Amino acid sequence: MQQAYRFSVAPMLDCTDRHFRVLMRQISHCSLLYTEMVVAQAIHHARRASDGAERLERLIGFDPLEKPLALQLGGDDPTLLAEAAALAAERGYDEVNLNVGCPSDKVQRGRFGACLMAEPARVAACVSAMARASGLPVTVKHRIGIDQRDSYDELVQFVDTVAAGGAERFAVHARKAWLEGLDPRQNRTVPPLRYDLVHRLKRDRPHLTIELNGGLETPDACLAQLQQVDGVMVGRAVYAHPLRWAGVDRLIHGRQVNDPVLASTVLRGLIPHAQRWTAGGGRLWAIARHLVHLVEAVPGARHWRASLTKAAGERSAGAAVLAEAARALEERGL
Numbered sequence: 662m663q664q665a666y667r668f669s670v671a672p673m674l675d676c677t678d679r680h681f682r683v684l685m686r687q688i689s690h691c692s693l694l695y696t697e698m699v700v701a702q703a704i705h706h707a708r709r710a711s712d713g714a715e716r717l718e719r720l721i722g723f724d725p726l727e728k729p730l731a732l733q734l735g736g737d738d739p740t741l742l743a744e745a746a747a748l749a750a751e752r753g754y755d756e757v758n759l760n761v762g763c764p765s766d767k768v769q770r771g772r773f774g775a776c777l778m779a780e781p782a783r784v785a786a787c788v789s790a791m792a793r794a795s796g797l798p799v800t801v802k803h804r805i806g807i808d809q810r811d812s813y814d815e816l817v818q819f820v821d822t823v824a825a826g827g828a829e830r831f832a833v834h835a836r837k838a839w840l841e842g843l844d845p846r847q848n849r850t851v852p853p854l855r856y857d858l859v860h861r862l863k864r865d866r867p868h869l870t871i872e873l874n875g876g877l878e879t880p881d882a883c884l885a886q887l888q889q890v891d892g893v894m895v896g897r898a899v900y901a902h903p904l905r906w907a908g909v910d911r912l913i914h915g916r917q918v919n920d921p922v923l924a925s926t927v928l929r930g931l932i933p934h935a936q937r938w939t940a941g942g943g944r945l946w947a948i949a950r951h952l953v954h955l956v957e958a959v960p961g962a963r964h965w966r967a968s969l970t971k972a973a974g975e976r977s978a979g980a981a982v983l984a985e986a987a988r989a990l991e992e993r994g995l
Contacts, residue, residue, distance in 0.1 A: 664892075665729040665755075666830060666872060668883060668906075668913045669693035671896030672733040672758070672802070680934070680948040682727045684955075685899070687930035688907050688922055691914040693729050696721065698760045700773075701736035701745040708748070721752060724934065733758040733802070737773045737783060739790035746795035756829075757791055759784065761803040764838035764848045775838040778807045781819045785826030792827040800830040802874070802894075805858050806837040813858055820862065820869065830870040832894050833859045849875075849897070860889045879905065880912050887913070901954050903927075924955045924995050928987035935980035945982055949973030952986075956995060965989060 670677065670685055672695035682694045699720055707716035723730055732749040734757055736742045746757045761784055763774035777784050784801065792799045801823055805816050820831055836852040843851055854876045863871040872892035877883050883893040893913075899906055907922035920926070935948050949969060956962045965986070972982045 664914070665691060665693040666870070666892040667692075667887065668909045669731075669832070669872070669892065669894045670695060670899050671832075671874060671894045672696060672698055672731075672760070673896050673900060674698065676896075676900050676951075678947075679723055679727065680938070681900070681951045682730070683724060683934045684903065684927060684931060684948075684951055686727055687927040688903055689909050689914075691910045691916055693731060693755075694727055695731045695733050695758065696723070698733045698735045698763065699745070701734050701738065701741040704745045704748060705741050708744075717748075721749070721754075723752075723754075725753070728753070729755045731756045731758050731800070733760055734791075735760045735763070735773045737777060737780075737787065739787045742787050743790040743794035746791035746797065746799070750795040750797050754797065756798040756800060757795060758800045758802055758832070759787060759791065761801055762834050762838070763845065764804075764807075764840055764843070765845045775804050775807050776840055778803060778819055778838075779810060781822035784819075785823050785828075788823055788826040788828045798829040799827060800832060801828045802832040802834070804834050804836060804838045805855055808837075808840055811837040813861065816858060816862065817865065820866065824866075824869055830872065830892075831862075832872040832874050832892075833862065835859050835873060835875040856886070863890050880908055883909075884912060900951075902957065903955055904957075923990070925987045925990035927955060928952070928983050928990065932980045932983050932987075935983055939979050944976065945973045945978040945980070949978075949982070956990065959993075959995065961993070 669692055674697050677695055677697050685694055707713055707720055710716055732754045734742055734745050749757050760774055761777045788799050835854050835856050838848050859873045870891045872894050873886050873890045874894035877893055877895045878898045886893050910916040911918045939945055953966050956965050969986045972978060
């Protein structure tokens with residue numbers, strides 16, 4: 662996973678499930694992908710259930726072709742997080758990430774996410790336990806601050822404390838989080854971006870691996886940031902415009918790419934996954950719902966999306982729906 666973190670797709674609830682990750686792997690072979698956040702306590706309960714194997718597969722199962730892949734965990738209990746991290750290692754994940762950035766009320770009630778920035782010693786203890794139990798790289802995704810605790814000194818103190826616990830990389834969302842008064846969506850847009858603080862953090866702690874997250878909309882914007890940080894992480898702009906990022910293997914990872922990535926080739930690449938999924942009883946819509954942004958800004962895109970949505974929504978829909986959708990795109994050179 663050499664420098665896969667130079668470009669990564671951020672963990673996003675209801676977005677970065679196994680189907681979207683397989684889709685993204687058609688677009689970039691090199692970038693680091695993340696699961697949705699999985700609560701460590703849910704993994705603990707699933708392991709002890711009578712149908713534990715099935716529950717764990719739903720929670721943390723993945724296709725090896727998704728790798729390099731990180732499991733993002735939520736929690737504040739070192740013992741539970743260590744158990745989850747050990748299982749991640751057994752399952753073949755490349756690394757584990759601790760969520761210290763989500764500001765939602767639900768997450769706060771569970772005493773994890775962004776509110777843990779107020780408890781750097783506890784975060785360090787969690788990281789240390791995860792690293793010891795798994796042997797995997799343990800990384801942390803966090804904000805530049807929370808509420809009134811948003812000074813640069815407090816950010817550095819948090820990072821230094823957690824680094825001492827064994828964190829190998831920090832993905833820094835360059836906005837602070839308001840734990841009261843803003844919902845998660847507003848917390849992604851209302852607090853101003855402070856790239857300067859992330860740049861300063863990298864300058865002041867050159868021995869740490871620092872990624873920048875937040876507000877990056879294009880590959881060129883990512884390249885500009887890579888002049889000052891080690892990696893970039895992009896979330897919503899990847900989900901909303903997946904083909905915009907078709908050049909990241911060449912531009913950011915330095916990999917020679919011979920064939921262009923087209924919407925039709927992405928669909929063709931998804932067909933084996935769709936065949937396995939539907940053969941196991943899964944519905945095609947679980948995959949197709951991620952495809953609505955694959956074709957955009959061309960004549961007929963709306964009609965293509967409507968046709969795909971209708972066909973994939975049928976309970977009996979199978980991989981042939983994707984094959985037909987790909988054929989329609991190939992006729993137009995898309």
